[in-house]
Amino acid sequence: MTELPKAYDPAATEPDLYRDWESAGLFHAEPDDAGEPFSIVIPPPNVTGSLHVGHALDNTIQDVLIRQARMQGRNAVWVPGTDHAGIATQNVVEKQLAAEGTDRHALGREAFLERVWAWREESGGQILRQLRNLGASCDWDREAFTFDEPRSAAVRDVFVSLYEQGLIYRGNRLINWCPRCRTAISEIEVDHEDARGELARFRYPYADDPESGVAGGAEAEPSTHGAAGIEVATTRAETMLGDTAIAVHPDDPRYADLVGREVRHPFQDRTIPVIADDYVDPEFGSGAVKITPAHDPNDHAIGLRHDLDVMDIMDDDAILTDVVGAPFAGLDRFEARRRVKEELDALGLLVEVEEHTHAVGHCSRCHTVIEPRLSDQWFVAVRQLADKAAKAVRDGDVVFVPESQAKPFLDWLDNLHDWTISRQIWWGHRIPAWYGPDGQVEVSRTDIDREGWAQDEDVLDTWFSSQLWPFTTLGWEGAGSSTPELDTWFPTSVLVTGYDINTFWVSRMLMISVWLHDRVPFHVVHNHGLVRDEHGKKMSKSFGNVIDPLDLVHAYGADATRFALLRSAAPGTDVPLAEEWVEGTKRFANKLWNVGRFALSILGDTRPGDLPPVEDLALEDRWILSRLEATRALVDAGYVAYDWPVVCRGLYHFAWDELADWYLEAVKVRAYGDDEAAAAVARRVLAVVLDDLLRLLSPVMPFVSEALWRALTGAPGGRESLMVAAWPEGRPADLDADAVAAFDAMRDLVTEVRRFRSQNGIAPSARFELAVTSVARDVLEANTPLVLSLAGLSGVSFVDGLEERPGTSTIVLDGGQAQVELAGLIDVAAERARITKEIEKARGDLAKVDGKLGNAGFVDRAPAEVVQQQRDRRSELAHTLDELTTQLDALAALES
Known part of the structure; x- marks a missing residue:
């Protein structure tokens, strides 16, 4: 069996493996x-x-x-x-x-x-x-x-x-124009960004009565039209130099008598008509809209419907042309914007200029504000x-x-x-x-x-x-x-x-x-989705939150980077990413490496092959094979649905929480025991489980899985690669609900014993006896050696019932209880001091929560979910206090 380095080093492993795959032609197909x-x-x-x-x-x-x-x-x-x-x-x-x-x-x-x-x-x-x-x-x-x-x-x-x-045809149509790139650009090349701009309101005077402004004596509201004419508004004041109509809604009574009449352009020797069009929103602004067919897509559509004149007022550099007349010809569009407002104000036609935030199109290449304009172009x-x-x-x-x-x-x-x-x-x-x-x-x-x-x-x-x-x-x-x-x-x-x-x-x-x-x-x-930072914010150099994937690969390896990206990439949803998450998945790669090294130390010369007959399998074998089959099915379903978080969570949970934390610990009992036949069965099962896991991991984490698989199988690389090994086939017969239930009962007992150790400061090396009553007694009793090994016990007895006795502590199980004699197991004085301190802290935290919940203002005004969080917190603290008090009472019994 190949000897693996103690630590996994992506920088030393990944480039060599990639070169081997590529030189072997594994990427090529005919x-x-x-x-x-x-x-x-x-x-x-x-x-x-x-x-x-x-x-x-x-x-x-x-x-x-x-x-x-x-x-x-x-x-x-x-x-x-x-x-x-x-x-x-x-x-x-x-x-x-x-x-x-x-x-x-x-x-x-x-x-x-x-x-x-x-x-x-x-x-x-x-x-x-x-x-x-x-x-x-x-x-x-x-x-x-x-x-x-x-x-x-x-x-x-x-x-x-x-x-x-x-x-395909050539025509004169309205397009997006970038004055910096001096080209038409497609909509995808336009970034629409909210920008702080302005809304300039001004009036067009009536053509038939420039002195009084009132057309035909029509009665009008001063806020829309009156002595000074019709009020309009624009975010681009310079475009009024190319206006060829004023549009109102046909059902707007304020303008009923004005449709068909004309207003006078204040800077050019021409008049423009007032037209009616359903596009106009009578509720927005004055209800009248200036129409510039050559420089706005909506205005262009209106212009086509009403056969309006079209005036292109800019050249390729967005400089105003001679068509606009003095004093604006030759000005840059933004300078012209300022000058138009000045001239309107001088004529008494400028009503107001107010700050206005609106979407502005920018060229995605150079970030120049794009200009809608008419141009001879080719179209599909x-x-x-x-x-x-x-x-x-x-x-x-x-x-x-x-x-x-x-x-x-x-x-x-x-x-x-x-x-x-x-x-x-x-x-x-x-x-x-x-x-x-x-x-x-x-x-x-x-x-x-x-x-x-x-x-x-x-x-x-x-x-x-x-x-x-x-x-x-x-x-x-x-x-x-x-x-x-x-x-x-x-x-x-x-x-x-x-x-x-x-x-x-x-x-x-x-x-x-x-x-x-x-x-x-x-x-x-x-x-x-789009990759965002851990707070869901768009990555941007200006925000300082851009993550370079090559930096991640160099620091943590390609496998870790890939896994971190995939684990949050549900279909269609944006993907949060933080560097510390990639660091966390590097720990997963290290865990896999350690699992592989330990498994190889147990396997010796055993290679993956056929599984032993089911009657030869121990409980932990049947459990891990059942969990492996469930994981394989889950991963396959994740691929079908393109649900990468499902794939990643399934592999992570199986590899870390089930194989590493439980099966490898359980298999030690037989692997290092005196029964060679039992040890051989354990090795054969472990080889198959590890082989299948590495195959399932290979597409997601190809490097660490390849290195471990070669060590497991003895494959030399080249054409004999995990990359082209067979995808695991389903073994539905391995699904074993009874084995899962039985192993879960044992796992529950071991977990609660470990929690008891932690709560009472008992060293993992300390051995003690346990008395157990459980609905799963038959299963637990049949697997006593495994229980003793995993829970670190010196002995265990299974009884029909337990009586509370002074000097003991009770461990609550799922479907039973366990009892521990505390005498000689713990330092009573030190433990009493520790528990007393924790009780004081819990009481203080509980008082703070009760204070919030007793405050009517908080309960009435805080969001419902916040109030519920406090209520849940109170329940947790009350439960903790009960447990701590019970532990303190048990200590008191030892001292009496």
Whole structure:
């Protein structure tokens, strides 16, 4: 039997084991390998990224699933890769250029792209290398990149196909614009954050009576419209320079006579109409709303309904253009905001500027406030795609775990707007459209090299290529292409991802896959939550609570980090994490190591094999096998439900509370006894139990379980690895309710004796006799040697009843009692002093609680749960006082 080091050292163990697995090819699969196909494609992290705690959770779950699938004999593949991350990657390189005193425009497009590719080759993909530290068993031979040649071919084919089907078009639409990145961005790239801003209220004067302001003599309330005109409000005062209407609700009586009339723009030589639209909330503000169709999505929709003029007032840098006139042209949008308010105030039109907190969209890459604006862009018409995707979910072709995530997903699909796919950057898949000298437009699968023709300068949104990921990673390069990998592993088995990108990424993959292949891209979407700190707070550098998973791995090991993440990762719920919790799971890894070392010292040359006949098994054997089978069933159910806390709690409880604390202690009696046949049975059972436990632990804690399993089985590593050993099969016949009940009776007796020792300051080495009466007498009496060993007794007698006698103490059992002679067992004076001190403390605590509960103000005003906590505390203290008083009375009897 292999000799193990005294202490488990993850830093010394984990890297060597990972290299051994990888060099043995255990991560790699081929389409013609035996077994039912099982596949996962990694949600591709940005090529700019480094491993953060969210990645750690996401990839740990994937690794657990793929490792279990391998052990179950499936043909399992986990395809890794990265996303070229258009805007994020371009920003990284542009910052490098800025530090060198230049920019991409100075380099030119071709030289800039060469620079980005060079950076990608040098630094890109570091996150995949970091995943190895976590134990991720990806098939590294299949690593993909959204911007490599096979993926690029697929992207172009899909673009052209959708264009030919009328599902991709170019149009002038309202989009999210980042003035810093100078590109359109998708909704997922916009972070909506509550910010302290302002609400500026001002009035538009009436066009037909600028002096009096009252249109047609209509009677109006001064707070909404009157001598100065109609009052409106805005958080972006500068946008009033592009207003082309004032909207009111058609049923608002305050404005009934004004609909169809006009107000005068205070800074421009034009008038704008008052219109009626159901969108307006008459209860909000004045009930009148300024409409800027070129710079607000809701206003744009109103503008389309009413055929309003559209004025785009800003350029790509969010500088106001000449269309706004003096004195605002050439101003930055925020400077223009201040200037507009000043000018309105000078005209007597500014009513009030008040502080106002509202959601403001920021570019997720550079944190610049985004600007809604009209722009010529390429779009995907999503309605047909979304309807087919929604049907697949409603028909059960795709299942969400937890199920509650399906409804918001379907709501998103049912209300999805056309998708802006063009980006005004250089790094990415260039749009395969060419423009001729006479305004012709051709979209082509091959480059057009004709005089006077030029390719579109824009590139595609990163999500356009990543939506193809589930099948392009398996070799699909366009319509009609097929590969053995695609035929074997597509659709993939499960997608693991945070619920926060269901709508933006998961929906796109589902839409395009169902449209192109008439098949879903994955059968299950397993949503985990976001990792937060131990208080449930979002991790943020500004909060100072960010946890680096690599630091955890280096300090405590990959197994401890994985287990700490999984134990709180119930489906769909956010995951709290604290470093001390990882430290705690490192103690669990150490416990496993110690269990393994001790078990190996008992086993000698015994290897896992068949179990002995049931008639040869001792009570503790039947109990541990029953508990092992229950744990296996619990773990399997946890996998089916993707309920990782259930898996982790089951394994932890069995390994620590049952195997380590009870069975190993119980098995010593036979292992070190004189009956070799009994000892052999104990060793055979222990070998099977430890073997099965390590197999169950392997996907979750692959390193410590592998090291122990090799020592247990003598496996040399390489292809003989726990990683590809068989997953434990069920043994329902091992479930033994009678054995569990019997062992629990014995465990109750031992536990209460140990508690008695602790309460009375009796050393674990002290031996004494016990008289017991119990409903489980037959079981306890049949296992007397085990009771004596585990409870540390010199003798035990089983009687029909017990009488209270001076100088004894009674131990209350579940279904019985035990009696101890105290004479000579304890230091009476010292014990009396200790108990007296505890009684005084308990009485003091009880008085404080009674004081609170006797205070009517506290009982009436405190939350009900707080009051109940105090009542529960009082019951506990009263029970403690009773026990202490009984112990003191027993001591008094010894002195009498």
